[in-house]
Amino acid sequence: MDKFRALEYFIAVAEEGSLSGAARRLEVTIPAALKVINALERSLGATLFDRSSQGLSLTADGARYYESCRPLLQHLADADGAARPARRPSRSSTASSPRCRSSTRATRISRSTFAPSIA
Helix, strand or coil: CCHHHHHHHHHHHHHHHCCCHHHHHHHCCHHHHHHHHHHHHHHCCCHHHHHHCEEEECCCCHHHHHHHHHHHHHHHHHHHHHHCCCCCCCHHHHHHHHCCCHHHHHHHHHHHHHCCCCC
């Protein structure tokens, strides 16, 4: 199970209050969203949602999990934003921005850092 994806789905279902709303928000099918939520609940050994004809609501375990996970996803979104380059600098200001001299070196560092078996 992709834990990051599961957290995204969990947060969406919790905030939307329904699988259909979460599925629309995530641009996936309802069965796909349900499959991920069920797998997350199984992996945690906890029921995160009370299911009824009125929709879904968080259980006590689900509410605690939501409060713990929401900041994680927000921090990740902030980090993604910080890593993205700002608007393209004008030609006169390009000298001040650092550049990687060797994309091969960057690839070699990346592979050895994150996947030592590949290097």
